[in-house]
Amino acid sequence: DAKTTQPPSMDCAEGRAANLPCNHSTISGNEYVYWYRQIHSQGPQYIIHGLKNNETNEMASLIITEDRKSSTLILPHATLRDTAVYYCIARNDYKLSFGAGTTVTVRA
Amino acid sequence: KAGVTQTPRYLIKTRGQQVTLSCSPISGHRSVSWYQQTPGQGLQFLFEYFSETQRNKGNFPGRFSGRQFSNSRSEMNVSTLELGDSALYLCASSLERHTEAFFGQGTRLTVV
Numbered sequence: 428d429a430k431t432t433q434p435p436s437m438d439c440a441e442g443r444a445a446n447l448p449c450n451h452s453t454i455s456g457n458e459y460v461y462w463y464r465q466i467h468s469q470g471p472q473y474i475i476h477g478l479k480n481n482e483t484n485e486m487a488s489l490i491i492t493e494d495r496k497s498s499t500l501i502l503p504h505a506t507l508r509d510t511a512v513y514y515c516i517a518r519n520d521y522k523l524s525f526g527a528g529t530t531v532t533v534r535a
Numbered sequence: 536k537a538g539v540t541q542t543p544r545y546l547i548k549t550r551g552q553q554v555t556l557s558c559s560p561i562s563g564h565r566s567v568s569w570y571q572q573t574p575g576q577g578l579q580f581l582f583e584y585f586s587e588t589q590r591n592k593g594n595f596p597g598r599f600s601g602r603q604f605s606n607s608r609s610e611m612n613v614s615t616l617e618l619g620d621s622a623l624y625l626c627a628s629s630l631e632r633h634t635e636a637f638f639g640q641g642t643r644l645t646v647v
Binding site: 463469472476514521523526527 | 593625
């Protein structure tokens with residue numbers, strides 16, 4: 428799996444959009460971008476994934492640049508319950524290779 | 536639809552003992568993977584099972600093993616426990632091998 432780079436931490440205000448960046452400059456053509464989050468001591472929660480088109484579901488939107496070297500996860504209206512570690516993963520096979528992720532803290 | 540169920544949630548074992556953890560995947564899911572999470576190493580892939588066969592294994596010693604049953608339920612076993620095996624063990628299931636994986640809440644193993 429391609430290596431991904433994420434900022435170690437970020438804060439955002441409750442009710443505002445949270446934009447989480449991820450760099451995957453070595454991603455290959457068949458690698459999907461996956462996002463998971465993990466709330467303290469719970470199992471990781473699947474958020475969204477995409478290959479090259481932007482994707483949206485009930486939780487978030489995923490914006491992938493045209494050259495696929497970076498992406499942004501958007502939480503449209505962050506709540507306190509969105510406080511978690513967010514993992515960006517470039518996946519092309521059976522396993523998920525988790526990095527350190529971004530610790531997102533939503534503040535009231 | 537029920538999620539991935541892992542049992543037990545918490546376990547305390549003594550060094551040298553062995554332990555078996557259980558994972559029931561989401562109904563209809565055929566692929567089950569196991570991960571170990573520790574503060575020092577983060578989330579690391581242990582192994583993947585599909586159609587009752589171990590397809591891939593991560594970089595863990597032979598003390599770590601597993602199996603998958605015909606109903607896709609999976610177990611993992613750790614023999615001769617060491618203090619360093621203390622971790623959160625997570626199971627993930629997916630419909631097929633390359634589709635999105637959904638995790639259980641994990642089993643917290645403490646080795647004393």
